[in-house]
Amino acid sequence: MNSRIQKKGSCLNLSKEPRCMTCSLSSLCLPLSLNLEDIDQLDSIIKRRQPLKKGEHLFRQGDSFDSVYAVRSGSLKNYIMTNDGEEQITNFHLPSELIGLDAIDCASYPVSAKALETTTVCEIPFFRLQELSNELPDLRRQIFSCMSKELRDDKQMMLLLSKKNAEERVATLLTNLSARFRRRGYSQYTFRLPMSRNEIGNYLGLAVETVSRVFTRFQSKQIIAVNGKEIHITNRQELLEVADLNDYDIETGKKLVAS
């Protein structure tokens, strides 16, 4: 049995001196198409951090910007503040995902990042990443690529917030999380939500109560099984259909959403 057999997702490199090359996330983090030599260089600039406890901030809106982060384990939320102190969650981050790219031309972070659970991250000092990216076109391309993907995700989020009803929103989130867990090597059918119902509602532009009711409705329709934060997707096909374009009520055939 060789090291290739290790279960994905459970093989985080937790040694004292972790290195990008041996990190189990390397194929995901920064999805790097760098050659090994380049990875060595990237490795040399990455700083490890003490794990964050649930509720701790990685950084706050307004903090001076100096690093991008890659999530190694756990999860975080990004949020911005309205003038009257409400928060609006703009993203959730799971392992292998990058945080802080939207600050790249700023003196300070435009959003806050807070741990949803115990979380470890790799810190990538930006000024050094930038120096290094001057020499490595592939690395540069990867950074562009990450930002560009985030832009596209944002547009999808606008569509969701602007056009989708409550069921479609929740179904879209579950579908999305499922795909991300899968990509990390976890089950796409059974997973644990790292965020509270409140945070789901905040993110999706819904009241907590509505999120809860949709979960209940999905359960009675046998689409998912819910136990607290544990989710099991029972009928993936149906969930996908609800997420994408459930314009007509299945029972009545009546139109639910305007054109």
Next chain:
Amino acid sequence: MNSRIQKKGSCLNLSKEPRCMTCSLSSLCLPLSLNLEDIDQLDSIIKRRQPLKKGEHLFRQGDSFDSVYAVRSGSLKNYIMTNDGEEQITNFHLPSELIGLDAIDCASYPVSAKALETTTVCEIPFFRLQELSNELPDLRRQIFSCMSKELRDDKQMMLLLSKKNAEERVATLLTNLSARFRRRGYSQYTFRLPMSRNEIGNYLGLAVETVSRVFTRFQSKQIIAVNGKEIHITNRQELLEVADLNDYDIETGKKLVAS
């Protein structure tokens, strides 16, 4: 009277061989902190295009990606399609603004871009921009900067769609357009909306009728004066307040939006 006196906004360089250095938008477009030598190089890769007529596409979702564009005059909308053929407008673009950065790591454009009126653009072939940005760290930084700004704007849009009511949404859009016109050298108080009420509603996640009603309400409150697409901002202060956090009804003191 010297050339400095020209009215800003009406001094677009329309000669046969326009150059970035002499373009009146140069201080805005790509907000370039490049030195003159660099500008010459940028200039050499920019292609000019036939003006687009109202309703024509600059590119469509799915078209192969090869250029970013800077708007020289006129305006465009970006939109994505839902599975059932509805459109969701994700952005409006006024002169000096860049289009297409969200495609940077894609083979094809993830959104469509359509002219709202007669529109001229500068085409910047991306492969050449990328080549050139390899040599010019400042240019590279500007591209990052533009993408990063768009990311931040997107988060604000999510907040709008998720938390703001109809009046706040419309006020936010007007405030935003006002600032952008101002930045281009036009009046921040009097301007012409390049988009229809329908497009405003689509963008803001509201029904056309709601947009129209808010306009009427703002007029009766003396916040703006509307004549078709012509907008005059009568009470800027009030408009800003409505845009930012009008949580309580001015008349009744009753809470309008949940916390």
Next chain:
DNA sequence: CGTACATTTGATCCACTTCAAACTCGGTGG
């Protein structure tokens, strides 16, 4: 094992949507 907090469930309310119809305005052809 009890207190605080998260989630669920029920009942009511309301901002916005939907449906319907009138109106405005630029263009166009008789």
Next chain:
DNA sequence: CCACCGAGTTTGAAGTGGATCAAATGTACG
């Protein structure tokens, strides 16, 4: 020159999805 057309816009009236309010239930944790 004006009647007419169609698209865009406004206005009115009614309906509804989700928010809000209220309260019960479930759950984590010191």
